[in-house]
Amino acid sequence: MRILIVGAxxxxxxxxxxxxxxxxxxxxxxxxxxxxxxxxxxxxxxEKGIEHLLQERVEQENLKAQLPNAEVxxxxxxxxxxxxxxxxxxxxxxxxxSSAVDFILSRVDELIREHMIIVMKSTVPPGTxxxxxxxxxxxxxxxxxxxxxxxxxxxxEGSALEDAKNPDRTVIGCSNSDEFERVKAMxxxxxxxxxxxxxxxxxxxxxxxxxxxxSFLATKISFxxxxxxxxxxxxxxxxxxxxxxxxxxxxxSPKFFRAGAGYGGSCxxxxxxxxxSLANTLDVDTPIIDAANEVNSExxxxxxxxxxxxxDLLSGKDIAVLGLAFKPGTDDTRYSxxxxxxxxxxxxxxxxxxxDPLSSKIQEKINLPKEVQITDNLExxxxxxxxxxxxxxxxxxxxxxxxxxVESMKNRVFVDGRRVFANSEIPRGVRYITVGTxxxx
Ligand code: UDX
Numbered sequence: 001m002r003i004l005i006v007g008a009x010x011x012x013x014x015x016x017x018x019x020x021x022x023x024x025x026x027x028x029x030x031x032x033x034x035x036x037x038x039x040x041x042x043x044x045x046x047e048k049g050i051e052h053l054l055q056e057r058v059e060q061e062n063l064k065a066q067l068p069n070a071e072v073x074x075x076x077x078x079x080x081x082x083x084x085x086x087x088x089x090x091x092x093x094x095x096x097x098s099s100a101v102d103f104i105l106s107r108v109d110e111l112i113r114e115h116m117i118i119v120m121k122s123t124v125p126p127g128t129x130x131x132x133x134x135x136x137x138x139x140x141x142x143x144x145x146x147x148x149x150x151x152x153x154x155x156x157e158g159s160a161l162e163d164a165k166n167p168d169r170t171v172i173g174c175s176n177s178d179e180f181e182r183v184k185a186m187x188x189x190x191x192x193x194x195x196x197x198x199x200x201x202x203x204x205x206x207x208x209x210x211x212x213x214x215s216f217l218a219t220k221i222s223f224x225x226x227x228x229x230x231x232x233x234x235x236x237x238x239x240x241x242x243x244x245x246x247x248x249x250x251x252x253s254p255k256f257f258r259a260g261a262g263y264g265g266s267c268x269x270x271x272x273x274x275x276x277s278l279a280n281t282l283d284v285d286t287p288i289i290d291a292a293n294e295v296n297s298e299x300x301x302x303x304x305x306x307x308x309x310x311x312d313l314l315s316g317k318d319i320a321v322l323g324l325a326f327k328p329g330t331d332d333t334r335y336s337x338x339x340x341x342x343x344x345x346x347x348x349x350x351x352x353x354x355x356d357p358l359s360s361k362i363q364e365k366i367n368l369p370k371e372v373q374i375t376d377n378l379e380x381x382x383x384x385x386x387x388x389x390x391x392x393x394x395x396x397x398x399x400x401x402x403x404x405x406v407e408s409m410k411n412r413v414f415v416d417g418r419r420v421f422a423n424s425e426i427p428r429g430v431r432y433i434t435v436g437t438x439x440x441x
Pocket of ligand 1: 156258262263264265268326
């Protein structure tokens with residue numbers, strides 16, 4: 001098949017790399033620098049395994065990127081993979097979706113061969129695909145030649161290529177079996193053999209499923225964090241032990257049940273806010289989603305409070321923060337709990353040194369307060385500091401071990417926000433505090 005993907009961000013690029021194994025994929029991207037990097041086989045995003053595959057697919061000429069004004073030619077599928085950021089009031093900003101549809105409809109003469117399907121992959125509120133795509137296609141002379149579906153992605157940053165190839169299910173919201181079969185035929189040759197699970201449903205149910213999926217995963221995490229708060233008050237209780245026992249119930253599952261610093265990233269905060277905003281416009285209250293976000297928003301303050309309970313004053317103190325990305329395996333700091341921890345420490349007058357293995361990539365994208373230094377040199381971060389907070393569980397920390405990490409600290413107070421060392425031998429002279437262990441606060 002010939003496939004056009006509008007938007008070469010995380011979803012568009014990872015989906016394009018995956019589909020180009022069997023199809024001819026063209027990425028449309030407005031950022032000229034990104035277009036040049038992709039066509040040179042250099043990934044604009046940090047994602048495990050993408051560099052090698054991207055180079056291979058570009059060399060095989062199965063994948064290329066171009067600016068919107070370049071010639072495309074006829075295609076079978078057009079995937080919309082543009083951003084749908086949260087507006088300040090939590091509602092979903094659909095400007096990029098609108099522009100993508102404008103682009104497609106302005107070029108439809110060129111794009112149409114016998115038949116074409118527009119596949120919305122961006123996370124959009126229920127009703128959007130029908131209103132912004134299907135109803136607009138109806139007003140063209142090609143309405144009988146263009147199908148419109150909603151097909152959510154469930155990619156996690158850091159494992160996006162693996163998730164793209166091995167989805168638990170492929171949801172196809174559509175209006176008829178022909179649309180379903182055509183989209184299924186696009187995925188069948190590229191998905192892993194044991195990932196050939198396709199669900200046909202209607203547009204609105206598929207759109208809502210994406211929000212519900214992310215909101216439930218966020219709720220699971222906040223539930224684990226709330227249970228960790230209880231466990232901390234019970235001598236001997238250990239939240240990992242508790243959630244392991246609970247998760248063995250096959251109705252619950254142990255996944256996304258790790259207590260820690262809370263969730264960040266470009267999706268959970270945005271999608272829980274988006275679902276809440278949608279529900280409110282429908283005059284439906286969302287106390288569970290609200291509670292999940294409330295519990296999550298308290299995690300950074302809790303970690304700083306744990307440190308203050310040992311150091312008392314933070315003003316004028318040198319404090320190390322380990323990890324800046326919202327999770328290991330990515331250079332993405334959007335809604336990262338570490339950003340909030342740093343802001344609170346600076347508010348208390350501390351001098352903050354941040355370590356992250358991808359600090360050089362991260363520094364290109366964000367501005368930190370002047371009191372904050374960022375480095376990928378862990379020894380430099382830890383030298384002579386008065387205390388430390390681990391916020392992102394990069395493998396390097398567990399690989400090095402707590403003894404090595406703390407050896408150059410002036411004052412060995414270590415708050416472990418991700419329970420990396422919760423079951424390790426704590427070196428003598430280290431005041432180790434973590435979430436979810438009885439009497440840890
Ligand atoms: C998420 C969804 O998992 C994915 O299906 C969707 O398509 C996009 O949003 P992502 O945000 O990239 O993916 O990463 P994820 O691995 O889900 O982690 C999100 C956040 O939750 C991270 O900050 C992580 O540290 C945190 N988390 C995750 C926990 O605190 N505890 C857990 O048990 C799991």
